[in-house]
Amino acid sequence: MPNRPTVSIRFSAAEIAARVDVMAGELAAKLPADTLVVSVLKGSFVFAADLIRALSLAGADWSMDFLTLSSYGSATETSGSVRIVRDIVDDVRNRDVLLVDDILESGLTLSFAKKLLLERNAHRVWVCTLLDKPGKRRTTLVADFVGFQAGDEFLVGYGLDWAHRFRGLPYIGVVEKTG
Structure with a gap:
């Protein structure tokens, strides 16, 4: 690929795997047995997949659903307007929900998702992010x-992209400025 930017490792694959295992143990110990995991797509799919496997190893056999949201605005700034592209299928009424996303930055998208699930009468919505x-x-x-x-x-x-590229890297890296 011509002019491919350089990416330096910020969190290695081994660091991520170890942290996901620790998080799964904490989650399994704290949340109820019928917790529903809701992964916010697209960015969280790698983290959510590793987390659900680690949760299974930690003794939490939780069901999983997916929510795809879209923010309007330019590539560098969000307007704060969020719409549902793909909704969850599972009923959240009276259930604890673990909302999983790759990164918590502005908080606008996750705030929208949490409010949506609470309006649908989820018992409690927990927010879990790989990065903050x-x-x-x-x-x-x-x-x-x-x-x-x-x-x-x-x-x-590790699921995070730049113009739909780099999602498949096994680590989290920083795009180095060129030129």
């Missing part, structure tokens, strides 16, 4: 479970 960028927050949302804190760098890999 508190410096980018535009809401008061705080994740209940976080893999890693991150700064303002632009991260790719």
Whole structure:
């Protein structure tokens, strides 16, 4: 691929795997046995897949569903308007829901998703993100479970993309500026 940017490793595949295993143990110990995992697509699919396998090994055999949301606005700034592209199928009434996403930045999308599930009478909605960028927050949302804190760098890999590229990297990296 011509002019492919350089990506330096920020969190290695081994670091991510170890952290996901620890998070799964914490989740299995704290959340009820009938918790529903709702993965916010597209970015969280790699994290959610590893997390659900780790949860199974930790003794939590939870069901899983998927929610695809879209934010309007330019590629670098969100307008705060979120729409449902693909809705969940499972009924959340009176259930604990673990909302899983790859990264918590502005908080607008996850706040929308959490509010939506609570309006549908979920008992409680827990927020679990692999990465948290508190410096980018535009809401008061705080994740209940976080893999890693991150700064303002632009991260790719392990599901995170840049113009639909780099999702398949087994690690999380920083796109290096060229030129």
